Amino acid sequence: NAGVTQTPKFQVLKTGQSMTLQCAQDMNHEYMSWYRQDPGMGLRLIHYSVGAGITDQGEVPNGYNVSRSTTEDFPLRLLSAAPSQTSVYFCASRRTRTSGNTIYFGEGSWLTVV
Amino acid sequence: KQEVTQIPAALSVPEGENLVLNCSFTDSAIYNLQWFRQDPGKGLTSLLLIQSSQREQTSGRLNASLDKSSGRSTLYIAASQPGDSATYLCAVRVEYGGSQGNLIFGKGTKLSVKP
Numbered sequence: 001n002a003g004v005t006q007t008p009k010f011q012v013l014k015t016g017q018s019m020t021l022q023c024a025q026d027m028n029h030e031y032m033s034w035y036r037q038d039p040g041m042g043l044r045l046i047h048y049s050v051g052a053g054i055t056d057q058g059e060v061p062n063g064y065n066v067s068r069s070t071t072e073d074f075p076l077r078l079l080s081a082a083p084s085q086t087s088v089y090f091c092a093s094r095r096t097r098t099s100g101n102t103i104y105f106g107e108g109s110w111l112t113v114v
Numbered sequence: 115k116q117e118v119t120q121i122p123a124a125l126s127v128p129e130g131e132n133l134v135l136n137c138s139f140t141d142s143a144i145y146n147l148q149w150f151r152q153d154p155g156k157g158l159t160s161l162l163l164i165q166s167s168q169r170e171q172t173s174g175r176l177n178a179s180l181d182k183s184s185g186r187s188t189l190y191i192a193a194s195q196p197g198d199s200a201t202y203l204c205a206v207r208v209e210y211g212g213s214q215g216n217l218i219f220g221k222g223t224k225l226s227v228k229p
Contacts, residue, residue, distance in 0.1 A: 043217075106156045
């Protein structure tokens, strides 16, 4: 049981480049979310999805796109990377939006934009 | 808008001390509250989850309490050890509205336990 898998673990980007952070879960969870964590800060919600084909914005969505074409995958796209997007990114999933207590986090993706 | 605050931001204690970490939230309409541990360069490990109808949860040397009406939770760590050194994060799960189901995190308390 792999749980929540994030790739890549580390990435360095140049300003203006685009990239996709991958997130996959094998638990048939409907609810998935992306957070970013900056030094001295807690986790802030970027985007979330309550099921395939349904996504919504969190607290800090600007500069990021998401899609949810399958239940398993929830990729996060940086369209034109900026130094302000240097951060650690966490993907998380739970059974549904309103039920289930256990939330599963991926190991994180460390992104540096130079 | 729900806001979660953790005090203190950092704490250094000698080994063996009992300690309390504090978490407060502005909106009492929460589904549950969860405490996480994060080691440097690592992901999150769930420590304790308290449902909104519960008052406390215990796991080993850890005890978390919840006072929903006053918007407060505490994480009590007994007989602290150097291995407890980490950042502790508190998160509330939104119960109603457009953000239902989402977690709102505090900024964390960085704990250092000195041998």
